[in-house]
Amino acid sequence: MIKKTSMIYALLMCLTGIGMLHAEVITFDISDNYITVGENFNVGIYASEEASIGDLVAFGFNVDPSYELSHIIMSSYVIGTDFSDDGSGNFIAGSNMLNPNAGQNILLATLSFTAGSTTGSDDLTILGPWDGMFSGLYYENANEDITGSFEINVNDVSAPVPEPATLILLGSGLFGLAGFRFRFNRFKK
Secondary structure, eight states: OOOHHHHHHHHHHHHHTOOOBOOOEEEEEESOSSEETTOEEEEEEEEEOOGGGOOEEEEEEEESTTOOOOSEEEEEEEEOTTSEEOOBTTEEEEEOSSOOOTTSEEEEEEEEEEEOSSOEEEEEEEEEOOOSSSSEEEESSOEEOEEEEEEEEEEOTTSOOOOHHHHHHHHHHHHHHHHHHHHHHHHHO
């Protein structure tokens, strides 16, 4: 359920006619680059802004709006420390009337997921088209849509990823064997 502060702010935005759009960048910060079957992991959703558009005072977006996730399941979320939680379920929303944040990379929310029991990949999509009420990014001097997608691969537990040092050691061993064979063949003649 949307809290009153977000509704009041959205109403003020509509009445004052603030509607200038500005290019906004949404970034994803995943806590683990190698997700395995059954693993819990977090994804941070950030908005970067320019100081010229003012403080980010409210936002709202849906996670997986088309219900296409099949290998990961969102279990919970935590709103960034600059915001109060105004969302529910897969609708993530927050409002901020007191903490200045203009010109910063701002954590909107941290989403918690659990990988399912099968391997594969999902595109984690977030969508918050600015609607003048609850969805999108609301700044002091501008408004913007929230759109973004990030591919998450779920891997088999039994297939570990080789470390770079292991690959270097293997490569140098093969190179050494090739050199030894070349030298052995040269003396054989």
